[in-house]
Amino acid sequence: MKLLLDTKPIKEWGIQFENRPVVIAGPCSAETEKQVLDTAFQLKEKGITIFRAGIWKPRTRPGYFEGVGSKGLAWLKKVKEETGLLVATEVASEKHVYEALKYGIDILWVGARSTANPFVVQDIADALKGIDIPILVKNPINPDLELWKGAIERIHAAGISRIGAIHRGFSSYGKTVYRNLPTWQLPIDLKTDFPNIPMINDPSHIAGKRELLFEIIQKAMDLNFDGLIIESHCDPSCALSDAAQQVTPNDLDKMLKSIIIRNPNGQSKESYQELKEYRAQIDSFDKMLLNLLEERMEIVKKIGRFKKNNNLTILQSTRWEQIIEKNLEEGSSRGFSELFINRLFKAIHQESIEYQTKIMNE
Ligand code: PEP
Ligand code: MN
Secondary structure (H helix, E strand, O other): OOOOOOOOOHHHOOOOOOOOOEEEEEOOEOOOHHHHHHHHHHHHHOOOOEEEOEOOOOOOOOOOOOOOOOHHHHHHHHHHHHHOOEEEEEEOOHHHHHHHHHOOOOEEEEOHHHHOOHHHHHHHHHHHOOOOOOEEEEOOOOOOHHHHHHHHHHHHHOOOOOEEEEEOOEOOOOOOOOOOEOOOHHHHHHHHHOOOOOEEEOHHHHHOOHHHHHHHHHHHHHOOOOEEEEEEOOOHHHOOOOHHHOEOHHHHHHHHHHOOOOOOOHHHOHHHHHHHHHHHHHHHHHHHHHHHHHHHHHHHHHHHHHHHHOOOOOOOHHHHHHHHHHHHHHHHHOOOOHHHHHHHHHHHHHHHHHHHHHHHHO
């Protein structure tokens, strides 16, 4: 459902940036006054205009650096006064909001663990009532679009007009190449439902390691994201949190200069006739796919009736294992990833089970 939240597009936020993307950069955590100021000055020199630093750090497990607390706000205030950069930090409670406002923090963000908790988000929203400050809402740690939307709606209902979303990836069980899975479809879906919301990518928390940052940044740009929030530290290897994913201001600058910004409005130009033709072909393949799936489903229904008449369960595990195994093999010989084939056939199988359940209950 498309909801026209009464929020301002990023160009009307009154923050300075040249074209796409808006870049927010700074360390994961404020550690010392020197580290904060050194990083800020180096970033300023590279043309960054918005500085981030975590003051209260939500660590998944105890025993790690949990942030310097309110005293770090004074360092951010100093950054603002001495460099002119706008400063941003994470808030996770009413107290954090009041403290941050007291020190003149320009932009606040709601962290992934907070977005997952409507009580926390509501407390933050209540503390923000009547205050005109930009708020960025990170996606919840779990891939739940409704929680993300709900948090945005709560902040919006507090009267905030400058709301942005941060895509920082989603946790998963087991090891993957990413620290948090990007699952790009979720930010795309959020943008479909809330078309006005600026979408900011956080490649640092998706990647978990600097080597992966650039490919995520480029992908975010190719998906037409409005901005980036990237962790940058004057001495990354000595960082007290998230050392492996932080980059020096110099390396950040190199990466930003390598981004290719492509045109999001291709369709309107005449020279894009070729693209139009390809798209027509894609549309016709999509139709064929649906026709094939419809035919497949007719057989599924016949099997459903057979199972009902012969008192067989809908799920026949060995048969399902055979389907997935055979198609993984066929798929891989055609160059499809295992993840894609798994998702595709699980979706088809799920729908088939729904159809057969209906038949069983007839
Ligand atoms: C952060 O931005 O440093 C942070 C803690 O992020 P997240 O809430 O995405 O884990
Ligand atoms: Mn971090």
